[in-house]
Amino acid sequence: MTIKRRTFLAGAGAAAIGSQLHVSFAAAQEKVVRFAMPQDFTRVYTFATTEYNQGQRDYASLVNAKGGVNGYQIVLDVSDHGNDQPRAIEAYERAKTQGAVLIDPLSTPVARALVPRVTADKVNLITAFSGRSDAADGTAFPYVFPMSPNYWTQAGLLVDYFRQQDGDLKGKKICLVHIDTPFGKEPIPVFEALGAKLGYSFQAFPYTPPGNDQSAIWPQVRRAKPDWVVFWGVAVGQTVALTEALRNGIPINRVSSSVWLSESDMDIVGRAAMKGLIKVEPCASGTSPKIIQDIIKTVIAPGKGAGDKAKVGTSYYNYGVMMAALMIEGVRKAFEKAPNGPITGEWLNAGLTSISNFDADGFMPATTITPQDHQGGGKCRIARWDGEKFAPVTDWFTANQDVVWAEIKKSADEYKKTAK
Amino acid sequence: MFYRRAGISHTSYRQERQLWPLPFDRRLALFVLALTILAPLLVDRLYLVGYLMPWVIWSTATLGLNFLMGGAGQIHLGYGAIIAIGAYSSVHLVRAGTPFEIAIVAGGLASALIGSIFGAAALRVKGLYLAMATLAMQSIVDFVITQVPAISGGGQASLPVPTATFFGIAIVGDLRSYYFALAVCLIVTFFMLNVRRASFGRALAAVREKDYAASILGVNTFRFKLVAFWVSSFIGGVVGAVLAFCYYRAVSPDQFHLDLSIQIVAMAIVGGVGSVLGSFFGAALILFAPILLNQAVGQAAEMFGLAISADLRAHLPLMLYGGMIVGFLLWEPLGLAKIYDNVRNYFLVWPFRHARH
Structure with a gap:
């Protein structure tokens, strides 16, 4: 078949219109908490996004398989923003229209661009291991949550x-x-x-x-x-x-x-040669933690996993699980505070800022998020590569937070002064 | 049909030389203008903020670049840097207390000044060498912005944009931002439509077609090329200010990297080099095709229950997008504007079939 110009154009036009037909969607669906996950699968953050996102989705599947939170299902809208800001802003606006109460773009440029919007719209922006480090100061950035050591x-x-x-x-x-x-x-x-x-x-x-x-x-x-x-x-x-x-x-x-070192980096450089290499670990890696075992049993084994089985338990996969666990813990807390909702950004914000001593059964350090501290305490552990895996060499600990918070305050005050 | 020419006779040069001699063209332009003005009433907020707004801004930028590429035939791979200079200058000026009305023009002037300093150096070379020289400009500007915290806004390299007040009206919210961006876009569009009918535009056209032939005709090619750089950079600078104040509201260096320059060049080429209408079409295609394709693929995957991996799901739209660009360049190398032109020509002589292209 030869493609005529007319066929080609008509096809392109039809595809453009067709893709927009569903916008009047299922916003009114019952009993869901909607998270938007427009992330960069194709451009800059590809080294982490696939595994991170896989971990998030598998954890959400685990929670949903167990009946959700308070009878509500967690819905993750995953899309690709390609680290392109107009695309990310479109994805954000779309998510907002659909009733998403949280957005996790996993991209520093996108997070920076979204800060003014989420602050105005009261949507929670997750900037785990990305975005502005001074967002740890909740008084300056009430709707931005690193929820991880900056x-x-x-x-x-x-x-x-x-x-x-x-x-x-x-x-x-x-x-x-x-x-x-x-x-x-x-x-x-x-x-x-x-x-x-x-x-x-x-x-x-x-x-x-x-x-x-x-x-x-x-x-x-x-x-x-x-x-x-x-x-x-x-x-x-x-x-x-x-x-x-x-x-x-x-x-x-x-x-x-x-935190930006993973098993796949070790494969590239050579597993044996890297023995002793030190990295900061925000949560346990490997498949032994109980939460990962739960995922394997409930989600992976029945074939409902979001991606490649081999990736389960890698560093970045576990980061994704960690962040999803924190977000959903926030939902749980929000339901404790206001069981009948309404499900809004403000509602979830109250939940996220009352997460206290949450460690997901020892999978991560005890994390407490308050309206002032959006970092969650700044605990991590140091791990060394032993040729096969990153093995922890310290317990969860925090240090030098006075210097860190001086830096956070300095930068956040500057932000407060300029953005009103 | 539609574009009826019969019965229209011009009785003065003025009439004959107007922008749209055919009444239908005129009405169509007015209709589209009315649509863009009434858009906030007609479409959902999502489309206003997520689509129309970037479209208007990126179209303005493409018009600015197209003035240089299509009007004067000079390639520019550093247009993102030009926009950055405008954005940073205007934001810093407003933060320092300068009224926005002055800051936006000053942003344009700063871009024009720096753009033409680079232009003066770059214009000693032609074609591919000019492309390389402008590429160097992009790198230098990127480097300066990221290395000087006073410009980039401190360690976080993110500069909050204060609210601008334009002649007493605060540009806050979606509506006012949209209308401001639209107003700038309209001014640039009318400038572009008219400049080609003026002696300046004709001189540029001569330079574009053959610069030494132009100089034999008495056109100072270096001067006109430089003025083209100046004007184009000025428009770029103003677009930068609009981008910062109406759309991003926080500027950071990564918004203006080479990606942006390439994107705008692609818009100009896909839309139609030198075409005003094409700038709008090109901006729409390059901005929205990836988004729409992504949604279409996602929907198809859901509807037909396709078990495709997240990786493929993310990359399939890119492949389709690539295919689409190749397709457009293959079947309509003169750009999207030419497609409209073909349709118009078809209807001009309908029901006969021998429109000359």
Whole structure:
């Protein structure tokens, strides 16, 4: 069949109109709590999104299979925003029309762009491991919820772990190799402030985004003779950093990074070579935690999983489970406060800000979210790669929160002043 | 049919040279104008904020770039940077207390100034080299914005946009923002429609077709190219201000990366280089095709119970989108505007079939 121009155009037109027919939808459906999950499956955050989203959906399926919350089903509207802001804003507006009370875009640029909108519309914006770090201050950002340790906290925890290892950091040297973007530069003030306090010297080495070539930086790092190295990036930048660290003979058990390291990164660099590598862990990884076992039994085994079985229990999958667990705990709390709803952003906000000591059966640190603290306490643990998995080497702990909160307050106050 | 030409006789040059000599064209333009003005009454808020608003803004940006690409034949791969300069300048000015009326023009002027400084350097080269030079501009501007916290707005690199007041009217809410963006778009559209009929537009056309032939005719090619850069950058700067104050309300560097530049170039090409109407069509296609395809694929997957993986579900629309762009370029290389032109030509001579294209 030859395609005529007319056929092609008519087809394109019909598809455009057809896709809009359902907008008058099921908003009035009974007994659902709607979350919008427009995330980036195709552009920048692909390294994490699929697994993160899979974890979220599987956990929601688990809750729904058990009868939902208070008889309400949790509905996750998953779509792709491709890290493109007009698309994300469209997705947000659509979600709002459909009655979504929460949106989780998992993208820093999108989260930044949505902050003014969610604040005005009273929709809860989840910015786990992304977005503005100062959103931990709930008084400045009432509708933005990181609900996870921000980058300043992660830096603070790493420094404290180094201190635990060395006893004293006086006269030591910490080097930060970071992507040269606002995200990469973010932890620098915390490293500097702690350096002044603990007496270590600090040196930062930026590399150009996206970081697929860092060969000029790492020999400099080697010459600086650091006691500890922290590298700060995402996706390809992370594995390239590891390869270069290895090539420059920097001992891997002195190399560390944020939460953005996963098993698949280890596969790329080589599982055996990475033994001893340090990362910050916001929740347990692997399939042994009870909550993951529940998911495997109730959702995966009957074939209702949202994706590849092999991904269950990977780091990012578990991050997704962790965030979904927190969101749904927020729903539970909201029902405790107001059992009859109405299901609105404000209603869920009251629930999210009253999450207290929630640890999902030991799957994650006890998290308490208050109207002031949207970070949830800033607890994590340090894990080291043992060749097979990330094995925790500390218990859940928090440290240096005074420095972190000084940073949060400074930035949030600036925001409060400018945005009214 | 419709575009009836019979019985219309122009009795003065003025009449003959008006923008739309055919009454039907005129009425159609008025009808579309009325639709855009009444849109908030006709469509749901979702469509106003999620579709019409970005469409109006991106169309204005495409018009600005099309002035340079279609009008003067100069490629520009750094238009996102131009928009960024306008956005950041105007936001900083308003935050410093400058009235918005001045800030928006100053944003345009800042873009025009920086744009033409780069333009002056870039215009020493042509074609692909010009593309590279403008690409360099994009990188330099990106770099400066991210490296200077005073511009990007501190460590979080997100600059909240204050509420703007335009001659006593605060631009808050969806309606006012939409109408403001629409007003800017209309002004730029009328400028674009008219400039090609003026000596300036004709000089640019001469430069576009063959620059040394133009200089033999007495057109100072360097000067006109530079003025084209200036005007186009000015429009870009104003669009940046509109984008910041009416749409994003928080500016961050990633809104203006190379992606935006490529997107606008694509809009100009798919819509039809040099066409005013095409700028609107191109902006609509490039902005909305991914969204609509995504929804269509999602719906199809639900309706037919297709068990496709999340990955494929996300990438299938991209494949279709890619196919669509190739399709349009293959079957209508002159752009979407040409499709409208074909329809118009068909009806112009209907029921006969020999419209000359």
